[in-house]
Amino acid sequence: xxxxxxxxxxxxxxxxxxLYKRLYNAFxxxxxxxxxELDADELKKVFEQHLHYSNDEVxxxxxxxxxxxxxxxxxxxVIVNRLVAVANVPDGxxxxxxxxxxxxxxxxxxxxxxxx
Numbered sequence: 113x114x115x116x117x118x119x120x121x122x123x124x125x126x127x128x129x130x131l132y133k134r135l136y137n138a139f140x141x142x143x144x145x146x147x148x149e150l151d152a153d154e155l156k157k158v159f160e161q162h163l164h165y166s167n168d169e170v171x172x173x174x175x176x177x178x179x180x181x182x183x184x185x186x187x188x189x190v191i192v193n194r195l196v197a198v199a200n201v202p203d204g205x206x207x208x209x210x211x212x213x214x215x216x217x218x219x220x221x222x223x224x225x226x227x228x
Contacts, residue, residue, distance in 0.1 A: 132196050135224055138162040139188040149185035151175070165223035174220055199225035 141162075142154045150158065152175040159165045178186035178194065198221035201207055207218060 128196050128200055131199065131225065132192060135192045135195060136188070139192055143188060147185070148189065149183075149187050150191075151185045155186060155191075159220070159223065163223040163226075165220065167219065170217075170220050174217065177217070195221045195224040197221075 139158050142158050155175050156171050175186050178191045198217050
């Protein structure tokens, strides 16, 4: 499928755009019902199978934090955008606002950053 428009795409580096595409495709692969959202189990599969990352607490935080409509699923465009944004923050630097960016998100984003 075609990738959705990205927020602030013009401000993103080429590496960020490529990371976004790779992550979006990995997440979309597990969106079996084509809703554009992933539940906690689907999110866990993406991280374990594609990013070789498993931390149930962090993944629970991600799913809860990015469940914008309270239906138990995370919007994959939103979560990929935020992972890419945090992945680009150098270690030791403060994370950008809004408060959704915290150390749990940074940990997951670092796994995403290294995704090939």
